[in-house]
Amino acid sequence: MSKKIGFIGLGIMGKPMSKNLLKAGYDLTVCDINTAAVAEVVALGAKSAATPKDVAAQTDIVITMLPNSPQVKTVVLGANGVAEGAKPGTIVVDMSSIAPQAAQEVAQALAAKGVKMIDAPVSGGEPKAIDATLSIMVGGDAAVFAECEPILKCMGASVVLVGDVGAGNVTKLANQIVVALNIAAVSEAFVLATKAGVDPEAVFNAIKGGLAGSTVMNAKVPMMLDGNFKPGFRIELHIKDLQNALDTAHALNVATPLTANVMETLQALKCDDMGACDHSAIVRFYEKLAKTEVRRKA
Numbered sequence: 001m002s003k004k005i006g007f008i009g010l011g012i013m014g015k016p017m018s019k020n021l022l023k024a025g026y027d028l029t030v031c032d033i034n035t036a037a038v039a040e041v042v043a044l045g046a047k048s049a050a051t052p053k054d055v056a057a058q059t060d061i062v063i064t065m066l067p068n069s070p071q072v073k074t075v076v077l078g079a080n081g082v083a084e085g086a087k088p089g090t091i092v093v094d095m096s097s098i099a100p101q102a103a104q105e106v107a108q109a110l111a112a113k114g115v116k117m118i119d120a121p122v123s124g125g126e127p128k129a130i131d132a133t134l135s136i137m138v139g140g141d142a143a144v145f146a147e148c149e150p151i152l153k154c155m156g157a158s159v160v161l162v163g164d165v166g167a168g169n170v171t172k173l174a175n176q177i178v179v180a181l182n183i184a185a186v187s188e189a190f191v192l193a194t195k196a197g198v199d200p201e202a203v204f205n206a207i208k209g210g211l212a213g214s215t216v217m218n219a220k221v222p223m224m225l226d227g228n229f230k231p232g233f234r235i236e237l238h239i240k241d242l243q244n245a246l247d248t249a250h251a252l253n254v255a256t257p258l259t260a261n262v263m264e265t266l267q268a269l270k271c272d273d274m275g276a277c278d279h280s281a282i283v284r285f286y287e288k289l290a291k292t293e294v295r296r297k298a
Contacts, residue, residue: 004029005151006055006062007046008075008082009096010037012231013122014065016129017095017155022046024154031055052076056085061148063093068240069102076106088114093148095136097121097237099244100166100173101251103139107165116144119165120152121172123179125219125232133157137175139168173248176241180262180279182216187283190224190294200294201225220280225296229277229284236275239266 007018010032028046049055052075076082103119110117118140128134134156145161152159162171193203204221242263249256265285
């Protein structure tokens with residue numbers, strides 16, 4: 001545990017991830033604009049720093065977990081950013097879900113200062129962040145990955161190097177397409193079953209063990225049945241990820257019609273003031289059209 005770790009971004013995902021690093025015994029310095037989140041992690045044994053620059057000056061490896069590409073660029077490359085405080089040899093591990101090209105641009109700028117970077121976005125949402133069973137997809141140099149792998153394994157059950165810097169975020173975009181389309185398919189199917197008079201909970205129990213079953217179904221259908229759309233992963237963040245997916249696909253001349261379709265579903269929900277809801281609320285789009293609700297029987 002000799003490495004000193006910095007963690008910037010203590011949101012829904014970052015806060016439990018940072019706590020798991022403390023549980024593993026790492027020396028941790030944290031930073032976030034949310035002072036309450038900082039205080040909560042400091043109470044468990046972390047130190048705090050006022051700026052990303054200060055975090056980098058005090059640590060060997062800096063982890064960032066931020067909303068999107070602009071925030072990562074500002075925190076890492078902006079005024080009082082990580083790059084200003086980092087020593088040559090420092091490693092930046094960006095665990096945010098951002099555009100692959102943005103990850104490559106940040107890595108290139110850091111390399112000019114002798115700072116190494118890997119991109120390591122995650123999948124699994126808040127529950128898996130809490131119990132340290134995230135899937136972590138990593139892009140970067142194999143030697144840098146090997147140095148960071150033990151740290152990443154304190155936060156995830158699956159840690160896989162998929163290619164060079166940027167490949168981690170390409171993999172995450174693929175993941176987010178599959179997740180969004182899966183939730184949409186589940187929503188459509190369960191609204192149909194409910195409208196036809198079949199108990200949706202019975203449908204779930206009948207099909208979850210077959211070919212239609214999935215991790216997404218197991219995680220999201222119980223939320224739909226309970227009408228519980230408290231965010232583990234917000235619709236507005238999934239919109240961000242799918243926009244990055246569409247932009248990347250268009251730049252590569254790849255057609256993604258199903259992604260474009262589910263993107264409009266998410267946008268409609270955002271227009272209905274559900275952007276802060278969990279993405280399981282995709283079912284609300286289909287419920288509204290069918291004038292029925294997928295809920296447990298009383």
